[in-house]
Amino acid sequence: MNEKKIPCPYCKELIDQNAQQCPFCNEHFTEIDIPVKVESLGKFIAFNIITLGLFQYLWLIFNLKNINKMIVKEKDKFKLNIPIILLAIVGFISCINIISYKLYFATSLKALLVSANIMSPMWILSIILTFIISYRIIRIIERYTKNKYDKEISHSDNGLFFSTILFMLVLSPMFYLTYFIYTYKERVYNPKPIEV
Numbered sequence: 001m002n003e004k005k006i007p008c009p010y011c012k013e014l015i016d017q018n019a020q021q022c023p024f025c026n027e028h029f030t031e032i033d034i035p036v037k038v039e040s041l042g043k044f045i046a047f048n049i050i051t052l053g054l055f056q057y058l059w060l061i062f063n064l065k066n067i068n069k070m071i072v073k074e075k076d077k078f079k080l081n082i083p084i085i086l087l088a089i090v091g092f093i094s095c096i097n098i099i100s101y102k103l104y105f106a107t108s109l110k111a112l113l114v115s116a117n118i119m120s121p122m123w124i125l126s127i128i129l130t131f132i133i134s135y136r137i138i139r140i141i142e143r144y145t146k147n148k149y150d151k152e153i154s155h156s157d158n159g160l161f162f163s164t165i166l167f168m169l170v171l172s173p174m175f176y177l178t179y180f181i182y183t184y185k186e187r188v189y190n191p192k193p194i195e196v
Contacts, residue, residue: 021150031190032149035066038182045172059093060084060133060174067137070144071133080136087129094122120171127173131164134177145188153187153196155180 005014011025021028025187038044048053064084071077138155145153167175180187 004173005184017061017138026150028149032145032151033179034144034184035069036063036137036141036181038178041175041178041182041190044178045167045170045175048172049133049170056130056172056178059178070140072143072147076140076143078137080133083129083132083136087126087133090122090126090129094126097122127164127168130161130173134164134165137177138180140144141184149188151188153184 004017006017007013008015008022008025008027010022010027011142013022013024015022015024044055044059051058067080068077071080138160142153144154155176159179163176163179164173167173172178
């Protein structure tokens, strides 16, 4: 069966009419995109502040299916799921601690100090796990882009590290990840690290 050939709109070589990418000049005929979206960084931070940091984890839960669609290497699924499971366990323990403090020790200063001593390491651990999850999702997006569009994009390790520390103060250690997704098209069409 002979496929109908049409000229590529970029290089004018004859290509299959159903091609999504030109085999000669490598231009794409459909917009380069990923299934995970961030519509507004400002809204993301505002919702995070209003919900005391809970919004970023809700965003992660609702986008997990789309993130899994982008996974190219099976080991990435494992590397992503381990910190997510650990983060869920930390969250569960923190909730139990808060509930038990409220119900059982509401009047005791000693109980308040014990609760603070338990919660501080939990909070630090949740920040570390959020950083690991953010890094892993960024790597998944980079591999997906290379595999699907044959385009190399990269992130800034310094931007990832320092924005996690900086935005931790506004309850959003996932800021760099959302920034990376928000600027995705810019990264693909201008493939060099975009510094925060």
